[in-house]
Amino acid sequence: MSVLTYTGQKPWRAKIVPFQSTLNFRSVLVASVIALSSVSSWAARDFTPQAGTWVISSEVDGKPGRGLAIDVQGNTFFMQVFGYEKNGDATFYTATGQMEGHSVTAPLKRYQGGRSFGGAARDAVEDGSPGSVTVSFDNGLQGAVQFPGEAKAAIERFQMKSAEFETRYTETGMRRVFLVGTFDAETQHHFFSELSIGNSDVAGEGIVMILRTEAHANRQRLSCEKLTGRDAYSCKSNESTGAVREVQLNVANTDVYGTVDLLKDEVLHRLSMHGIAVSGGGGVTITGCGLERDVYVADINNCKQVSTPSSGTWVIEDELSGKPGRGFAIDVQNGMVLAQVFNYLPSGEPTFHMGSGTYQYIEPSFPLYRYAGGRWFGGPPASAHMAEFPGDFHIRFSENEVQKGFDAARLVGIAHIPGEAPKRMVRMALESGAVSAQGLLGQWWLRFQSNTGVQREARLVNLTTVDGDQVLSDDGAVGCVRPNASKPQRVQCTWQHGGVDMKAYFHQETNNRSYNALQMRDRHGNLMGLGSVPLN
Incomplete structure (x- = not known):
């Protein structure tokens, strides 16, 4: 074997x-x-x-x-x-x-x-x-x-933001949710937390961050100030007993980074933080359906959610032949979408088309343009001008509307290209084994719970060994599998903890965004966050 x-x-x-x-x-x-x-x-x-x-x-x-x-x-x-x-x-x-x-x-x-x-x-x-x-x-x-x-x-x-998104989360009762992991200068990990930040519905409280440092610890509330002109926050604790004293949080599209000042054993530690955006919204309906305006992960069940796909390389599914062809670069961030289509003219010459628009209510539509007159390799600086408008580009992303042509097992897109029938798009995986056991190798924060749901605990797991169709942790205590071959993005992990059978479930799309897991390192040992980005 x-x-x-x-x-x-x-x-x-x-x-x-x-x-x-x-x-x-x-x-x-x-x-x-x-x-x-x-x-x-x-x-x-x-x-x-x-x-x-x-x-x-x-x-x-x-x-x-x-x-x-x-x-x-x-x-x-x-x-x-x-x-x-x-x-x-x-x-x-x-x-x-x-x-x-x-x-x-x-x-x-x-x-x-x-x-x-x-x-x-x-x-x-x-x-x-x-x-x-x-x-x-x-x-x-x-x-x-x-x-x-x-x-x-x-x-x-390149960063972009719609005017509407700028004020989307300043409304009373609105909040955004992130998963974050913290580590010190030696990359020793300290805690994992689901963190939310938004405008409190308590009169006079303003922007509030809520997090906890341990599974059974009380939630801490920090008072926050939004930094001028940036999607960044400076938050301080008003609680004398809270472990977290201060947080500097920066949001860059679907990634977050910053620092946490943690009081532990009467010593103040400054930790680095990296994490991902999970969702944004506020409140629930009378049916219990979350009012999420934005969903950035593939495993949140919600009604009429607006799914935000991972930015990067997308391809037409039925054009995956292993030979050179067309490609798409889709970039969705902060209420905007930018698309570059790398394709060809009827003469066979390579070209590209580009367009952008607002991203709301699942299905954006915006014009595509072809340009001319810009800079070539080694040439002098030059700006381009529009050369052609072939038509509009429509694209839709969802994972829970099978009746409209979507597969509930994975996040796909339906692209309406000028002059062509709608086509399925999928995110391109660059490394082999992305949806095999090999694709699970790395370091993860996983959220476990017992079969009864009474016991819950987040655990940092080093998945180190592929054995058959499962991957095992370095201490042998955790094993993860993809239990359904027809839905390989779904993952189940089992942890034998104190005689109790604990399980964690998550959904692994390309770029590893899930509500129930946060990958800290990939299979090569690379940290998944943005690293030392200047906080100013």
């Missing part, structure tokens, strides 16, 4: 005993085989770059231009670059490779002959390379890029 072990010790490295050392990376855009000689030769990162649209900082001027759609899953890096030819035509390139530490160098590839809007299905072919690109990251939101013929330039995660 093949067994894959995960040491769980510093430096955090995977060891394969025995296991296939190459992965067939099948992409709708890139048909290639990436050799993974030994992941133990790479140093684990202390952050994970946020998937979505990135921009060159010096080129952000409010006009159309170049951009990067970056997706990092584990150590696998995938990037779609939208840019221009010397004659001004819009084009795109892809780059894929394995991260070594905080950076990657990979050849840029151009393609030709793929499918156009409304055209017949056809595969593209590789059409040369302008050279290699080097991308490095300082943290999950900042980094640098060097294109062929150009100097190294700073890049940053």
Whole structure:
């Protein structure tokens, strides 16, 4: 029997005993085989770059231009670059490779002959390379890029927010919910918490944060001040007995980061914090249905919820042939959606279309545009202009409306592309085994409860060894499986605790967002958060 072990010790490295050392990376855009000689030769990162649209900082001027759609899953890096030819035509390139530490160098590839809007299905072919690109990251939101013929330039995660979202959670009784884990400078973990922040319905109380540091501890309430012009909060405890004295919370799309000042054994400890957004809303109806305006995870049961998909690379499901073709970069954040479509003209030349709009009530619709006249590799700075409007792009995400063509087992999208019938879209997994036992390797906070529901406890679990169809913790006390082969995103974990059979259930979509689990490290030992992002 093949067994894959995960040491769980510093430096955090995977060891394969025995296991296939190459992965067939099948992409709708890139048909290639990436050799993974030994992941133990790479140093684990202390952050994970946020998937979505990135921009060159010096080129952000409010006009159309170049951009990067970056997706990092584990150590696998995938990037779609939208840019221009010397004659001004819009084009795109892809780059894929394995991260070594905080950076990657990979050849840029151009393609030709793929499918156009409304055209017949056809595969593209590789059409040369302008050279290699080097991308490095300082943290999950900042980094640098060097294109062929150009100097190294700073890049940053593109951020957007609708005017309505700016005030969405300032209403009385509204709140947002996050899952957070805390750790010290030696990455020793301290506590896990479901944390909420919002405008209290208690008169005069203002913005309040609620959290707890242990399963059986009382909830703490902290008074908060929203920092001007930012989705960030400074919160302080008014309770003399509370363990948490102060919290600095920053929200970056679906990630949160910051610091926690924790009083423990009469010593004040400053801890780092990383976590994910779970949902946002307030109150319940008379039927018990939550009034969630936003749902960021796949395992919350709710009525008419607005599901926010993970930003990154999406593909048309029936175009996954292992050959180059079309691709989509979907970026949903803070009440807005931005889509880049990497496709082809009827002539077969590569191009891209882009559009954006507000994201509300599950199904946004917005115009797509093709641009021309922007900067080419090595060329002088130049802004682009609109060249074509082929039509509107409609997209819908939901996981609980089977009767409308959605599969309740996974988060899918239905895309209405100009000139074509609706098509199913799925989030692209870049690493093999994403929905196998291997995909569960790493470090997780899991929320367990007994069969009676009386006992509840969050436990930090190092899932280190794949044995058959299950993955086991380093101490052998926890085992996790995917119990339903037809719904592999669903995971069940069992923990024998003091003679009591405790279970945890969660839903694992690509990028690992769940209401019942928080992944702290991936299978390679990389921290899942944004790392040391400047708090100011």
